[in-house]
Amino acid sequence: MIEKIRNNFTESIQTKIAAADVLPEKIAQAGQMIVSTLLNGGKILTCGNGGSAGDAQHFSAEMLNRYERERPPLPAIALTTDTSTLTSIGNDYSFDEIFSKQVKALGQPGDILLAFSTSGNSQNVIQAMRAALAKDMLIISCTGKDGGEMAGLIGDNDVEIRVPSNSTARIQEVHLVVIHSLCDVIDSTLFGEDK
Numbered sequence: 001m002i003e004k005i006r007n008n009f010t011e012s013i014q015t016k017i018a019a020a021d022v023l024p025e026k027i028a029q030a031g032q033m034i035v036s037t038l039l040n041g042g043k044i045l046t047c048g049n050g051g052s053a054g055d056a057q058h059f060s061a062e063m064l065n066r067y068e069r070e071r072p073p074l075p076a077i078a079l080t081t082d083t084s085t086l087t088s089i090g091n092d093y094s095f096d097e098i099f100s101k102q103v104k105a106l107g108q109p110g111d112i113l114l115a116f117s118t119s120g121n122s123q124n125v126i127q128a129m130r131a132a133l134a135k136d137m138l139i140i141s142c143t144g145k146d147g148g149e150m151a152g153l154i155g156d157n158d159v160e161i162r163v164p165s166n167s168t169a170r171i172q173e174v175h176l177v178v179i180h181s182l183c184d185v186i187d188s189t190l191f192g193e194d195k
């Protein structure tokens with residue numbers, strides 16, 4: 001058991017080292033995209049399933065409240081939190097539409113959909129991306145593995161941040177570093193370097 005646990009740490013560290021080689025430019029690009037959207041009066045909608053629902057909420061909480069410093073609240077909505085909305089769409093239509101119907105209702109042109117899926121194949125996230133594209137929103141996708149079906153929906157103005165790993169757990173662990181790095185880019189660009 002001890003060896004198994006140690007191996008989880010080792011694998012997580014190795015995946016992060018591999019990600020540090022390939023992801024920083026994409027993360028910087030995504031962070032600047034978010035900054036431009038915020039400066040234009042837009043907002044960020046976030047979604048994902050399971051651990052990735054937690055990621056979606058983690059990012060929106062850091063926007064709405066704070067990351068590491070005092071600064072004004074920034075606009076973001078996690079589409080994973082309103083159980084009345086989620087259960088009614090799931091019950092009356094389908095689970096695949098739980099995010100896309102919210103994107104259709106809340107999304108405005110120029111807003112960003114921040115979509116988390118380790119496989120890139122979660123249908124409700126894919127439907128949310130299609131709804132965002134139909135609304136002239138921009139997309140930042142955080143994926144892993146081979147990028148799945150989501151990779152094919154990314155356009156020239158969108159950014160895919162794909163973690164180089166096939167393990168759902170290891171990908172999620174890197175997604176958390178991505179979230180905090182996005183917050184870092186956003187805060188330092190909008191409010192200056194932290195003193």
Ligand SMILES: O=C(CO)[C@@H](O)[C@H](O)[C@H](O)[C@H](O)COP(=O)(O)O
Pocket residue numbers: 049050051052116117118119120121122168169172
């Ligand atoms: O947190 C975990 C596994 O670490 C699970 O809850 C996991 O997020 C769920 O199985 C998700 O449904 C997986 O979806 P996705 O990452 O492929 O979009």
Ligand SMILES: [Zn+2]
Pocket residue numbers: 051169172
């Ligand atoms: Zn998990």
